[in-house]
Amino acid sequence: MAQKSLGLEYQRTFETLMLEGYEDYLFSNSAFLITQDFGQHHYAYGLEIQEALKGEFGGLFVFGLCAEYDYKLAHFPISFNVNTFIGGGGGAGAPDGSGLAYRYALGLKAHLSPHFNLLARYSTYDFPTGSIGGKQVQFGFSYGMSPVFNTNLKDSRTLKQSFAVQVLSMDLDQADSGRLINTYKAKLISVEYGYHLSRKLRGLIRLQAVISDQLDGYMAYYSGLSYSVLNINKFSFNLSALMGSSGGGAMKTSGGLGALIEYGLSYTSGNKALRISKGLSTSFKGNLSAYYTQLGFIYNFESTALLGAKGSVIKNEKHYKLSKFVVESGIEFHLAPDDVDYLGLNYTDMTLMTFGIRCPIRTRLELLGQTRWALGGGYGAYAEGIIGLSTVLLKRDKFSIQLPIHMIVAGGSGIDVGKGVGFQINIEGKYAISKTSYISCSAGKMNMIKGNYDPISFNIGLKQDLFFYMK
Numbered sequence: 001m002a003q004k005s006l007g008l009e010y011q012r013t014f015e016t017l018m019l020e021g022y023e024d025y026l027f028s029n030s031a032f033l034i035t036q037d038f039g040q041h042h043y044a045y046g047l048e049i050q051e052a053l054k055g056e057f058g059g060l061f062v063f064g065l066c067a068e069y070d071y072k073l074a075h076f077p078i079s080f081n082v083n084t085f086i087g088g089g090g091g092a093g094a095p096d097g098s099g100l101a102y103r104y105a106l107g108l109k110a111h112l113s114p115h116f117n118l119l120a121r122y123s124t125y126d127f128p129t130g131s132i133g134g135k136q137v138q139f140g141f142s143y144g145m146s147p148v149f150n151t152n153l154k155d156s157r158t159l160k161q162s163f164a165v166q167v168l169s170m171d172l173d174q175a176d177s178g179r180l181i182n183t184y185k186a187k188l189i190s191v192e193y194g195y196h197l198s199r200k201l202r203g204l205i206r207l208q209a210v211i212s213d214q215l216d217g218y219m220a221y222y223s224g225l226s227y228s229v230l231n232i233n234k235f236s237f238n239l240s241a242l243m244g245s246s247g248g249g250a251m252k253t254s255g256g257l258g259a260l261i262e263y264g265l266s267y268t269s270g271n272k273a274l275r276i277s278k279g280l281s282t283s284f285k286g287n288l289s290a291y292y293t294q295l296g297f298i299y300n301f302e303s304t305a306l307l308g309a310k311g312s313v314i315k316n317e318k319h320y321k322l323s324k325f326v327v328e329s330g331i332e333f334h335l336a337p338d339d340v341d342y343l344g345l346n347y348t349d350m351t352l353m354t355f356g357i358r359c360p361i362r363t364r365l366e367l368l369g370q371t372r373w374a375l376g377g378g379y380g381a382y383a384e385g386i387i388g389l390s391t392v393l394l395k396r397d398k399f400s401i402q403l404p405i406h407m408i409v410a411g412g413s414g415i416d417v418g419k420g421v422g423f424q425i426n427i428e429g430k431y432a433i434s435k436t437s438y439i440s441c442s443a444g445k446m447n448m449i450k451g452n453y454d455p456i457s458f459n460i461g462l463k464q465d466l467f468f469y470m471k
Contacts, residue, residue, distance in 0.1 A: 007146025012140050027050050033046035045065065049061070058256035083106075087101055205223045206224075207220070216417050217412040220244060248411070249411070257283070258286070260281055347415075351375055399429070415453045440460070
């Protein structure tokens with residue numbers, strides 16, 4: 001189980017694309033990168049989420065894989081920085097073609113502290129099969145910690161964190177979405193990661209998607225803060241404010257930039273909590289202004305896998321145990337069903353990029369979360385979010401066979417996904433190519449509830465074990 005020490009870095013960058021024939025739009029990019037240092041050389045790779053904040057394409061999202069290299073100058077707090085990205089996305093009627101997008105950029109990273117950096121680089125961004133692209137300056141910041149994924153507890157720091165799955169009921173009408181003619185209660189599902197900045201203050205990252213048939217394709221990505229105003233025994237009253245981007249489903253979010261204002265009551269028992277909250281979802285320049293009720297199931301934990309805070313020194317090692325999660329990325333192929341989309345066009349085969357995380361919860365059982373986004377086949381706005389379980393059926397030396405069962409939230413590009421929710425059962429083979437890395441192949445069939453998009457799918461990917469301590 002030995003592993004070289006790896007770090008984790010969060011990046012937030014912004015770039016404005018000046019497009020011919022369209023209003024300029026502002027992209028906000030969030031990257032979650034696994035890092036490793038070799039002297040003056042710094043390597044990083046991971047997931048990047050891009051969201052439109054301003055322009056004509058509110059609700060345009062791009063998901064993909066990001067990699068970068070830094071070379072630190074001797075005697076100066078500056079590094080040369082090279083950044084690359086490939087992914088897929090679209091939405092909001094943007095001319096995204098098949099959804100394929102790429103970026104390469106070159107610039108400088110200024111080290112203001114051991115953890116905090118400022119970024120400035122010249123970026124070339126392009127949807128090669130669409131009409132979006134530009135050359136512009138990208139700026140932002142990064143926060144990094146190392147070691148994070150580490151088998152030596154004495155070299156680690158710890159942080160209180162949480163993971164939540166939430167269901168929402170949002171009250172909408174024709175002022176909020178162009179698809180509605182009457183009042184409508186939309187159902188949404190969200191996943192949220194939280195980390196403690198102090199005893200009462202938490203940072204939040206939240207991703208939402210609709211599971212209502214009239215608004216399929218709507219999704220949102222927010223980050224913000226939550227403050228515990230009052231704590232009495234096992235109950236706490238919290239106020240939260242988050243900002244980010246949302247759109248799709250003909251929701252009137254203008255350029256995408258919006259916010260959530262929320263209050264809620266939580267009941268905690270052990271390391272689990274139940275939270276009910278009320279909130280308001282707004283668009284800063286669009287008409288969207290909708291109240292919602294939210295029910296959340298929360299798992300609290302303390303670990304050495306840090307993101308967004310430097311954590312605290314471990315004083316007592318007694319209760320920590322070595323844990324792991326698995327990062328996976330790959331390519332998915334959907335063989336089109338013999339049917340037509342909302343526009344009456346026959347479905348065609350689709351290629352998607354995937355990224356996910358798996359967490360063992362029993363000896364032969366894993367909890368998994370995954371995103372898939374289109375980059376080939378003419379469905380640039382189509383995306384899928386997945387929560388599921390995977391169990392081991394057979395294990396022999398370096399080879400194993402697993403059975404993943406997925407719940408899928410999907411939508412976009414006029415694909416008939418019904419209520420936007422479905423399920424998929426796969427059969428997966430996995431082969432170890434090193435002590436911590438694997439290659440995998442899987443096959444299965446999607447089934448969307450009340451929709452007709454039920455493709456047969458194939459996936460090939462790479463997986464990597466990441467070790468950390470948890471209690």
